[in-house]
Amino acid sequence: MRPSGPSVVPRGPIVAFFRLHRLAAIGGVIVVLFVAAGLLAPWLAPYDPNAINVQATLQPPSRVNLLGTDNQGRDLLSRVLYGARMSLLISLTSVGCGAVVGVALGILAGYYRALDGPIMRLNDVLLAFPGIIVALTIVSILGKGLENVIVAIAIVQVPQYVRLAHGLVLSVKDRVFVEAAVAIGAPDRSIIFRHILPNTLGPIIVQTSLLIPGAIMTAATLSFLGLGVQPPTSEWGAMLQHSLQWARLAPHVMVIPGLALMLVVFGFNVFGDGLRDAMDPRLRRMSGTPGGMA
Amino acid sequence: MAAYVARRVLAGVPVLFLVVTAVFFAFQLIPGDPARAFLGPEATPDVVERVRRELGLDRPVIVQYASYLRRLVQGDLGRSIMTRRDVSLELAAPFLSTVKLSVASIVLATVVGVLLGTVAAVRQGSAWDHLASIVALLGISIPVFWLGLLMMYLFSVNLRILPSAGDDTWRHYVMPTISLATFSLAFIARMTRSSLLEVIRQDYVRTARAKGAPEWRVVGYHALRNALLPVVIVVGLRFGYMLGGAVVIEQVFAWPGLGRLLVAAVGQRDIPLIQGILLLFATSFVLVNLIVDLLYGFLDPQIRYR
Numbered sequence: 001m002r003p004s005g006p007s008v009v010p011r012g013p014i015v016a017f018f019r020l021h022r023l024a025a026i027g028g029v030i031v032v033l034f035v036a037a038g039l040l041a042p043w044l045a046p047y048d049p050n051a052i053n054v055q056a057t058l059q060p061p062s063r064v065n066l067l068g069t070d071n072q073g074r075d076l077l078s079r080v081l082y083g084a085r086m087s088l089l090i091s092l093t094s095v096g097c098g099a100v101v102g103v104a105l106g107i108l109a110g111y112y113r114a115l116d117g118p119i120m121r122l123n124d125v126l127l128a129f130p131g132i133i134v135a136l137t138i139v140s141i142l143g144k145g146l147e148n149v150i151v152a153i154a155i156v157q158v159p160q161y162v163r164l165a166h167g168l169v170l171s172v173k174d175r176v177f178v179e180a181a182v183a184i185g186a187p188d189r190s191i192i193f194r195h196i197l198p199n200t201l202g203p204i205i206v207q208t209s210l211l212i213p214g215a216i217m218t219a220a221t222l223s224f225l226g227l228g229v230q231p232p233t234s235e236w237g238a239m240l241q242h243s244l245q246w247a248r249l250a251p252h253v254m255v256i257p258g259l260a261l262m263l264v265v266f267g268f269n270v271f272g273d274g275l276r277d278a279m280d281p282r283l284r285r286m287s288g289t290p291g292g293m294a
Numbered sequence: 295m296a297a298y299v300a301r302r303v304l305a306g307v308p309v310l311f312l313v314v315t316a317v318f319f320a321f322q323l324i325p326g327d328p329a330r331a332f333l334g335p336e337a338t339p340d341v342v343e344r345v346r347r348e349l350g351l352d353r354p355v356i357v358q359y360a361s362y363l364r365r366l367v368q369g370d371l372g373r374s375i376m377t378r379r380d381v382s383l384e385l386a387a388p389f390l391s392t393v394k395l396s397v398a399s400i401v402l403a404t405v406v407g408v409l410l411g412t413v414a415a416v417r418q419g420s421a422w423d424h425l426a427s428i429v430a431l432l433g434i435s436i437p438v439f440w441l442g443l444l445m446m447y448l449f450s451v452n453l454r455i456l457p458s459a460g461d462d463t464w465r466h467y468v469m470p471t472i473s474l475a476t477f478s479l480a481f482i483a484r485m486t487r488s489s490l491l492e493v494i495r496q497d498y499v500r501t502a503r504a505k506g507a508p509e510w511r512v513v514g515y516h517a518l519r520n521a522l523l524p525v526v527i528v529v530g531l532r533f534g535y536m537l538g539g540a541v542v543i544e545q546v547f548a549w550p551g552l553g554r555l556l557v558a559a560v561g562q563r564d565i566p567l568i569q570g571i572l573l574l575f576a577t578s579f580v581l582v583n584l585i586v587d588l589l590y591g592f593l594d595p596q597i598r599y600r
Contacts, residue, residue: 023431125312128576130538133556140560140568141324217437221542224439225557240440247447254447258440266435 024274030267037081038088045078049234058250068252070239076252080260082234087264090146090229091215094153099208101154102161103200107192109162110169120166126159135218139227149228153215164207168200175199202279209272213265220261236261302587306580313576318362321565322355371573372566376559381570385552389574391461392544392551396536398471403478404529408522410479411486415494416513426483433480438539442473442546459548470547474539478532485528490521523594530586534579 037044046066053073061068067076109119126134138152172178173196181191220237222228229235236257243254329346330337337345346352350361365372371381414426446469450458460466493499494517502516503509541553548554552571559567 121308121312122316124309125316128309128313128579129572130535130575130579132538132541133572133575136541136556136560137320137568137572140563140565141320213435220437221439225542225545227557227560237437237439240437240443244443244446244451247443248451251447254443258437258443261440262432262436265437266431269435270431 021274021277023270024277027267027269027271027274030263031271034084034264034267035088037084039085041081041085045075045081047075047078049074049078049082050232051075058246058253060250061252067256068250070253071242071246071250076256079234079239080236080256083236083239083257083260084264086229086233086235087216087219087261090150090153090219091212094150094219095157095208095211095215097150097154098157098211099161099204102158103165103197103204105158106162106165107169107196107200110166110173111188111192111196116166119162123159123162126155127163131156131214131218132221135222136225136227139222144227144230146229146233149219149222152222153218156218157211157215160207160211161204164203165200168203169196172196172199206272206276206279209268209275213268213272216261216268217265298591299588302584302591306584310577310580313580314363314366314573315359317569317572317576318359319355321569324563324565366573371570374559374567375564376562376567381566384555384567385570385574388550388552388555391549392537392540392553393578395461395467395470395474395540395543395549395551396533398467399474399536400478400529400533402471403475403482403532406475407479407482408486408525411483411525412490412513412518414483414487415490418491423487426487430480430484430487433476433483436476438473438477439542439546441476442469442543445469445473446546461549461551466547470543470549473546474536474543477539478529478536481532482525482528485525486521489524490517493517493521496520523590526589526593527586530582530589534582537575537578 051074053069055073056065056069057071057073059065059069059073065075065077067080069075070079105119105123109116109123129137134156135149135152138155139148142148142151178191178195181195186194219228220235220240223235223237224241226241229238231238239257240254243257247254329342329349329351333342333345350358369382371385373379374381374384377384410426410429414423417423445456446458449456449469456468457463457466458469490513494513496517499512499517502512507516537552540549540551541556543549544551544553545557552574556568556571558564559571
């Protein structure tokens with residue numbers, strides 16, 4: 001049985017698009033590899049990422065350990081793969097939650113005039129801080145650890161979605177098909193879900209692809225600061241935390257996790273840029289800034 | 295113009311008030327007793343109870359909020375749990391240190407970013423353009439703390455030509471400034487390039503060329519002047535966000551700034567100190583935005599009268 005979902009979009013233009021935007025295609029490949037590495041880490045990893053081997057610490061890349069070992073003799077390739085899994089888990093859940101809450105609030109603020117003021121002013125408060133500061137604050141309230149990091153990063157995403165959805169609703173609300181729906185007496189719920197929400201999805205998807213790299217970076221930053229995912233969990237930022245002290249003996253310990261992080265963020269950035277151009281070149285001005293350090 | 299200035303200034307006040315309110319109530323959510331946190335685990339229950347009463351923690355939250363506001367207006371941010379000193383005293387020197395680093399970084403990012411973006415736009419499609427694109431793409435993708443680590447490994451550990459910690463001499467500034475500037479530099483270069491490309495095709499640029507103005511004047515005066523308007527906004531926003539980037543960079547380079555203090559305060563759950571730092575961050579951010587708004591209104595008369 002063939003899936004019937006995306007067949008609405010003809011394949012030709014997509015192929016043509018990526019031929020034109022080679023960078024976006026490269027980004028797409030990186031994103032796919034990252035997702036695959038994250039999902040399949042338990043099967044791809046040659047060793048247990050936390051298995052300590054004091055006989056083989058700080059080994060350079062070799063046939064036994066393709067990317068070498070760290071200061072406790074743990075296999076770096078396995079740790080990088082499990083790190084991808086951790087980044088994937090954190091970024092998808094946090095951006096997903098942030099998107100749902102943010103879009104809901106943004107639509108409410110845009111649709112009901114009475115809610116506009118309170119929601120948007122609160123939003124201004126969150127936007128008055130750089131993302132990493134909001135995340136740090138929330139971690140300081142909730143404590144360290146995986147779940148709290150996800151909550152913190154989700155809250156960082158919320159104002160971005162609120163602002164976007166709010167603007168989109170305001171621009172859609174005056175269109176004829178919404179007026180028509182109001183005129184025939186459609187209930188608010190149906191207007192929001194059947195007429196407004198579908199017309200905001202495109203930019204929201206683009207926004208999501210551009211916010212994921214920021215979420216990955218924020219998670220890594222928190223772990224690097226020792227306030228995020230706690231050791232011995234494999235996480236790229238956490239792997240970099242004490243790497244400088246081993247770098248003299250084994251530079252790969254410092255180079256590899258950072259390279260992985262940069263590659264994935266780069267992939268999402270160029271892929272998101274391409275996606276934005278493909279969806280609608282005019283969105284260049286509307287959707288948020290490219291991800292990375294927030 | 296005066297009305298415009300007044301309007302922008304007044305717009306910042308409610309945001310700050312809301313920030314203060316949010317910062318106060320957010321920390322009410324913390325489980326546990328602040329008096330216990332203040333005294334440490336050894337204190338006896340009746341001492342804790344007495345301190346609770348002295349700090350006003352036994353009163354209703356709304357009364358505490360009112361007194362918090364009253365003390366804030368008087369410039370009293372409370373006392374740090376870690377050092378037992380007034381928070382406002384704790385913040386002064388680190389704040390100055392962070393501002394110095396941020397200013398150095400934004401200057402570097404703006405100068406190099408605008409130059410790079412301009413060269414890329416003027417020589418569109420050339421090797422310079424490609425170089426600028428690559429720098430811009432890498433700049434927004436590289437983890438700043440990793441860049442810091444790599445530089446430190448190269449220049450402090452291996453070559454031993456730059457100090458790795460502190461803020462005493464200009465040599466201490468080199469690596470933290472570059473690390474902190476990279477993301478903004480890339481951003482500004484991208485923005486300058488696309489903005490200049492739009493402007494360079496305008497009629498008045500063609501007119502300038504037609505009347506025989508030298509190329510540097512066409513680009514530097516006629517085109518760049520208009521193209522830099524959106525860049526001003528980006529520079530301002532980036533400057534605000536630099537305070538955020540500083541959190542990580544200061545940790546890497548042991549820079550005695552506000553970001554490093556915040557990480558320490560979060561680690562120790564020193565709530566009065568965290569609150570003080572957040573309020574200072576927010577105030578600076580609102581101030582920077584205000585300055586950008588005013589600058590923009592000054593540069594573009596259309597905004598003022600909207």
